[in-house]
Amino acid sequence: ARKGLTLVNLDSDGVDTAFRADVLQGLSEPQKAIPARWFYDDIGSDLFEQITGLPEYYPTRAETEILTERCDEFGGLIGPGTAVVEFGSGSSVKTPLLLGCIDPAAYVPLDIAGDFLRASADALAAQFPNLPVFPVEADFMRQVQLPADVTAMPKLGFFPGSTIGNMVARTAVDLLRTMRATLGEGSQLLIGMDLIKDPKVLTAAYDDSQGVTARFNLNLAARINRELGGTIPIEDLRHVARWNDEFARIEMHLEATRTIEFVVSARRFAMTEGETIHTENSHKFSRRSSNTLLLAGGWTPRHWWLDRQERFSLVLADA
Numbered sequence: 001a002r003k004g005l006t007l008v009n010l011d012s013d014g015v016d017t018a019f020r021a022d023v024l025q026g027l028s029e030p031q032k033a034i035p036a037r038w039f040y041d042d043i044g045s046d047l048f049e050q051i052t053g054l055p056e057y058y059p060t061r062a063e064t065e066i067l068t069e070r071c072d073e074f075g076g077l078i079g080p081g082t083a084v085v086e087f088g089s090g091s092s093v094k095t096p097l098l099l100g101c102i103d104p105a106a107y108v109p110l111d112i113a114g115d116f117l118r119a120s121a122d123a124l125a126a127q128f129p130n131l132p133v134f135p136v137e138a139d140f141m142r143q144v145q146l147p148a149d150v151t152a153m154p155k156l157g158f159f160p161g162s163t164i165g166n167m168v169a170r171t172a173v174d175l176l177r178t179m180r181a182t183l184g185e186g187s188q189l190l191i192g193m194d195l196i197k198d199p200k201v202l203t204a205a206y207d208d209s210q211g212v213t214a215r216f217n218l219n220l221a222a223r224i225n226r227e228l229g230g231t232i233p234i235e236d237l238r239h240v241a242r243w244n245d246e247f248a249r250i251e252m253h254l255e256a257t258r259t260i261e262f263v264v265s266a267r268r269f270a271m272t273e274g275e276t277i278h279t280e281n282s283h284k285f286s287r288r289s290s291n292t293l294l295l296a297g298g299w300t301p302r303h304w305w306l307d308r309q310e311r312f313s314l315v316l317a318d319a
């Protein structure tokens with residue numbers, strides 16, 4: 001699945017103006033930082049798919065296990081005739097599992113990237129020939145008008161993968177509130193939230209032995225070079241994944257292994273040896289912290305499920 005979240009505006013040179021603005025602003029800050037959503041060009045989206053299958057990257061397997069093993073419970077708690085609204089293009093494995101557990105009346109995938117949206121909608125429609133599918137091309141960070149066909153149906157929002165963890169709390173709360181506004185009073189939300197655990201397990205998940213996550217992180221610098229006329233010396237950057245205990249999150253950085261200078265969009269930048277560009281946060285939760293976040297976002301948590309090794313949680317909440 002692709003995680004890009006903004007509408008694309010191109011300038012006269014065909015450059016994504018939001019990407020350039022985020023990169024130039026982020027590289028000008030004392031702690032250089034670039035928003036994680038820019039990982040997901042075609043190469044980055046492909047590398048992310050590879051990450052989900054890595055032995056060290058447990059979240060996808062753990063969440064899939066919960067969806068498989070608790071299928072009957074979901075069926076009991078999520079009524080028949082529900083419209084399932086998925087925030088982000090449906091992942092090839094998780095969405096069919098959920099749809100197979102409940103007796104949905106409609107499936108509404110929301111995504112900013114029209115090509116991914118259509119591909120996942122077509123795949124789902126082929127697997128569930130009797131299920132009406134209403135893809136909506138939209139930025140789900142903003143309130144979305146759902147198709148009139150589903151207005152009268154009870155609604156379940158589905159936001160798997162712990163993507164909520166890639167946002168700082170302020171943004172996560174804004175998104176949860178926006179989801180509530182999109183889905184309406186009386187709706188439900190099924191959301192994946194990764195759990196705090198041994199930092200060794202966490203850092204291994206974000207710094208795998210095959211170096212796929214390193215390639216995923218370094219691709220951001222390569223993308224800047226490709227799309228923004230950058231001269232970043234990729235070979236002088238190193239992938240770093242570290243556990244920030246104070247904020248309960250894995251941080252990914254690109255660290256300069258020597259002092260470097262480079263140009264992006266005709267602007268000059270420098271990094272001293274050891275200086276980093278902060279490229280991602282992946283927040284991890286306890287039961288309490290996930291409840292607090294959901295409550296702040298206008299959702300009351302009702303059910304909490306874990307995989308057998310207690311690494312990952314799925315939460316069902318009411319609006």
Ligand code: AVI
Pocket residue numbers: 003051059161162163164165166205206213280281282
């Ligand atoms: C998409 N998101 C939930 C992933 C995560 O685990 O935070 C992105 C990722 N970054 C490195 N590995 C995976």
